[in-house]
Amino acid sequence: xxxxxxxxxxxxxxxxxxxxxxxxxxxxxxxxxxxxxxxxxxxxxxxxxxxxxxxxxxxxxxxxxxxxxxxxxxxxxxxxxxxxxxxxxxxxxxxxxxxxxxxxxxxxxxxxxxxxxxxxxxxxxxxxxxxxxxxxxxxxxxxxxxxx
Amino acid sequence: xxxxxxxxxxxxxxxxxxxxxxxxxxxxxxxxxxxxxxxxxxxxxxxxxxxxxxxxxxxxxxxxxxxxxxxxxxxxxxxxxxxxxxxxxxxxxxxxxxxxxxxxxxxxxxxxxxxxxxxxxxxxxxxxxxx
Numbered sequence: 001x002x003x004x005x006x007x008x009x010x011x012x013x014x015x016x017x018x019x020x021x022x023x024x025x026x027x028x029x030x031x032x033x034x035x036x037x038x039x040x041x042x043x044x045x046x047x048x049x050x051x052x053x054x055x056x057x058x059x060x061x062x063x064x065x066x067x068x069x070x071x072x073x074x075x076x077x078x079x080x081x082x083x084x085x086x087x088x089x090x091x092x093x094x095x096x097x098x099x100x101x102x103x104x105x106x107x108x109x110x111x112x113x114x115x116x117x118x119x120x121x122x123x124x125x126x127x128x129x130x131x132x133x134x135x136x137x138x139x140x141x142x143x144x145x146x147x148x
Numbered sequence: 149x150x151x152x153x154x155x156x157x158x159x160x161x162x163x164x165x166x167x168x169x170x171x172x173x174x175x176x177x178x179x180x181x182x183x184x185x186x187x188x189x190x191x192x193x194x195x196x197x198x199x200x201x202x203x204x205x206x207x208x209x210x211x212x213x214x215x216x217x218x219x220x221x222x223x224x225x226x227x228x229x230x231x232x233x234x235x236x237x238x239x240x241x242x243x244x245x246x247x248x249x250x251x252x253x254x255x256x257x258x259x260x261x262x263x264x265x266x267x268x269x270x271x272x273x274x275x276x277x278x279x
Contacts, residue, residue: 044230048221057220059195059231061258094181098193110227125195125258126220 042105043081051139054109054131061125062098070120070129075109077131111137174237177213177260185272188246188264194236195258196220202260206248211240215260245269 046057060068060081069080081103112134120129177192194202194215201216215236242248247267254261 045228046221046226046230047228048224048226050224054227055224059193059258061193061195062191063257088182088184090185092183094183094188095179097178098180098191099178107228122257124197125193 043079043103045079045105045107047107049110053133054111054113056107056129056131058105058127059125060122060127063122063125063127065122068120068122068127070118072113072115072118072131075112077107077109077129079105079107079127079129081105113137173232173234175232175234176238177215177236179238186266188266190240190260190262190264192236192238192260192262193258194260196233197236197255197258197260199255202253202255204251204253204260204262206242206251209242209244211242211251211262211264213238213240213260213262 043058043060048055056077056079058079058081060083063081063083067082067084069078069082071078083100083103109131113131114134117132118129120127177194179193180189180191182189182191190211192213192215194213194217196217197215198218201218203212203214203216205212205214213236217233217235220233242264245267246264250265252263254263
């Protein structure tokens with residue numbers, strides 16, 4: 001039987017951390033390999049996990065809650081964003097960098113979630129979605145009893 | 149960049165001469181600059197910034213925008229990490245035609261809107277033709 005402790009000594013995690021530390025001096029955070037290059041037409045996401053839930057975060061400046069459509073089907077989270085530009089006529093654009101249009105992002109969740117208890121919060125242009133894990137997917141601490 | 153239909157962050161490229169109170173990396177906010185007959189409007193995406201953490205300075209024809217963004221999750225182990233979180237910083241050269249004393253700003257939902265009214269002399273004027 002192979003026993004592997006999950007966090008501290010996973011060699012990949014360790015390598016990744018080490019590389020992060022080495023590169024943190026000059027590689028900008030936002031350009032982290034390899035995600036940003038692969039997904040150019042989709043809004044970027046950050047995903048992290050706690051024992052109880054999965055968290056997904058997106059930067060969606062200027063977005064109102066009615067321009068957002070979030071749905072969970074199985075272990076797929078879909079986020080649809082409709083970002084409208086200022087529709088003004090008789091004006092000249094000197095810069096037009098802010099993306100407009102509709103964007104769809106589908107995130108494969110690493111665990112089963114309880115779709116009824118998903119919460120989403122929009123604050124200062126940052127959308128945070130909290131997806132509580134289904135009971136079956138939560139880590140369970142097993143009590144060891146010793147017969148004395 | 150503008151036509152790519154992306155939502156992505158670009159690192160700040162301008163050299164940051166001003167002193168920093170916090171070490172770290174700066175992002176360059178995406179902006180729209182729209183010219184109206186009587187003013188320029190600058191819209192900047194600064195998601196995560198709080199209204200009290202935004203500084204806009206105008207000095208010697210240079211407009212500097214600095215939006216502080218507090219770290220949101222330092223302790224977490226990311227499963228996917230496609231963007232970083234940090235301050236936004238960008239400077240613009242502003243033509244003399246702007247009335248610097250009347251620049252105003254408002255902030256909502258992660259978007260900073262700057263209004264740069266044109267100086268009286270620079271406003272378009274229709275000249276009546278005498279017959």
